[in-house]
Amino acid sequence: MxxxxxxxxxxxxxxxxxxxxxxxxxxxxxxxxxxxxxxxxxxxxxxxxxxxxxxxxxxxxxxxxxxxxxxxxxAHPRVIEAVRRELGRGSNFVRPSIVEVEAAERFLATVPTAEMVKFAKNGSDATSAAVRLARAATGRTRVALCSDHPFFSVDDWFIGTTPMSAGIPTTTTDLIATFPYGDLAATEEMLARYPDEIACLILEPATHTEPPPGYLAGLRELADRHGCVLIFDEMITGFRWSEAGAQGLYGVVPDLSTFGKALGNGFAVSALAGRRDLMERGGLRDSGAHDRVFLLSTTHGAETHSLAAAMAVQTTYVEExxxxxxxxxxxxxxxxxxxxxxxxxxxxxxxxxxxxxxxxxxxxxxxxxxxxxxxxxxxxxxxxxxxxxxxxxxxxxxxxxxxxxxxxxxxxxxxxxxxxxxxxxxxxxxxxxxxxxxxxxxx
Missing domain, CATH: 3.90.1150.10 (Aspartate Aminotransferase, domain 1)
Structure with a gap:
């Protein structure tokens, strides 16, 4: 031996x-x-x-x-240089920094399928904000998540579905439905089982398997037909599949999507992006016809050095x-x-x-x-x-x-x-x- x-x-x-x-x-x-x-x-x-x-x-x-x-x-040199440039200028202020403007413009230019973006520090906050937004927009409470994907959030709506569900009430997990990846018929059956109850379908658009031909487009059609929000968790696929994420590669546009991981090359930054009419539910310029959504509000969500890292990452991906x-x-x-x-x-x-x-x-x-x-x-x-x-x-x-x-x-x-x-x-x-x-x- x-x-x-x-x-x-x-x-x-x-x-x-x-x-x-x-x-x-x-x-x-x-x-x-x-x-x-x-x-x-x-x-x-x-x-x-x-x-x-x-x-x-x-x-x-x-x-x-x-x-x-x-x-x-x-310690990638372009990222470190961008971070170092901001560190001496202050990292967090009582009002938005101009870096927030530049970072949002850069992100939306890189992921042109999104119309608005809001930054945070981790993926869980972004995915939970997307779920909250979907529930508010549809007036529905049940969430459908892909059962074949290993992780979406540390929050109760997901962790309650795992073996580590201690401390999470069943009243939360009772509102979760699941659907298998790649199976449109099973997903449609699930939607029919809960008519007018599903607020959103949330999934990673691809993982260790490529989406079957027509699958993502089929999900898009099902979401539209059943009146639910389609959410792509692009924490992993973002940048690794293409600079514009899996949605850019496969040509199917979700209503909302979440990015993180590669976005900051190790610095803490994530993003919730999507349709303007949905995102504005958490803004100040909605028509006033809807209750406001507490979307994302984090003290450190727009630290200048992390946003500078994200901009440097996107530039490096595109240019190199x-x-x-x-x-x-x-x-x-x-x-x-x-x-x-x-x-x-x-x-x-x-x-x-x-x-x-x-x-x-x-x-x-x-x-x-x-x-x-x-x-x-x-x-x-x-x-x-x-x-x-x-x-x-x-x-x-x-x-x-x-x-x-x-x-x-x-x-x-x-x-x-x-x-x-x-x-x-x-x-x-x-x-x-x-x-x-x-x-x-x-x-």
Whole structure:
């Protein structure tokens, strides 16, 4: 059996300190040490480009940077320059900054399918504002969310539908309906089951699967016919699919959409965008015929340096062809991983999925079922080879050498994977408890 060579004593100590003060040991559940092999959850010191260093001094090629938010790489010079320029001018005032005007103009020029935009700090606030707006505009209370998409918000209307529903009253979750991705007939049946009750359909326009031909247009038609608001959650697809989001790529315009993650390259900024008549329900220039909607009102929603970061990100994407680069890097990585897995006899067990700019991987057992044990084995070998990869989501800071090195490490991991499959038991290679799913009822 292969022995583990990576030791992280300083990270282990830091993790203990984190758990002593912070519930879950991290400020995002997906960053928890339970998502990594036991005693192999590196605590990060700093990052540059596509690389990060842990407090033990180890360097890693990093994927899924900042939960997909750092798509240009860490400390990108154009973004840092824009942020630094604003820091010395003050970050928050008692009235709007001119930067808010410029950021809104830049966003609406980049995403021309939207007519108005409002900025916030996180995706949950933006999606919940969209749901609130839809309920107000339609006079309906029931929300229909896509059951195949993993996350929409930390707020009760979504978290109540997950296994971590403690503290959320059923009166909230009773107002939620679901529909499967890609199935227009099932969605229409759901809408018919709740006639004139559905305020909105909310979904990610694409994830690890492309929308079937005509699907998004079909949803648009269903929403119009049933009088509900169509909301695209573009937290991930925004910029990674195209500068104008999935709506720009697929040519289907939602009523409302939400953006975040890549928008700030790690700086805290999100956006709610959409039709003027809907957005003005939360403004001051509505006709006066409607009750006002408390849309988004956040003290730090328009911090100048975060908006400057967002403008720099959009400029960089457009001028440097970042979306195309992300796809090219992802295609090179996916081909390399698939070839390496096939060469080691695990091509059916280590599976790369998704759009090239947003790759994930599945780890399957002897029966080709998803396995947390085999995921643990795979992650352990990647970490030992200097690859930090909860997913294979690329940043544009990667280069061909990084991709080639990653493929070499994947090949080594697949060799161990093959041994575990032959033994019909990965346990000897885990060296601790398996990694765990984020959403689970008990700790």
């Amino acid at each position: 292969d022995t583990e060579v990576l030791d992280l004593p300083l990270s282990r100590t830091a993790n203990e300190r984190l758990h002593a003060m912070i519930p879950g040991g991290a400020h995002t559940y997906a960053k928890g040490d339970d998502q990594y092999p036991e005693n192999l959850a590196p605590v990060i010191s700093h990052g540059s480009g596509a690389h990060v260093w842990d407090v033990d001094g180890n360097r890693y090629i990093e994927y899924g940077s900042g939960l997909r938010s750092v798509s240009l790489g860490h 062809g970042i979306t195309a680069r992300l796809h090219a890097l992802g295609e090179r990585l996916a081909a390399g991983v698939r070839d390496a897995a096939a060469a080691m006899g695990v091509g059916d067990h280590v599976v790369v999925r998704g759009r090239a700019s947003n790759l994930v991987f599945a780890t399957l057992d002897e029966d080709l079922q998803p396995s947390q044990q085999y995921r643990t084995l795979f992650l352990r070998r990647l970490l030992a080879g200097g690859v930090l990869a909860p997913s294979f989501v690329v940043s544009s800071a990667l280069d061909d050498e990084d991709i080639d090195r990653t493929v070499d490490v994947v090949a080594q991991a697949c060799a161990v994977y093959r041994k575990a499959l032959d033994a019909s038991d990965p346990t000897p290679w885990l060296l601790g408890r398996p990694v765990k799913p984020v959403f689970r009822r008990l700790a």
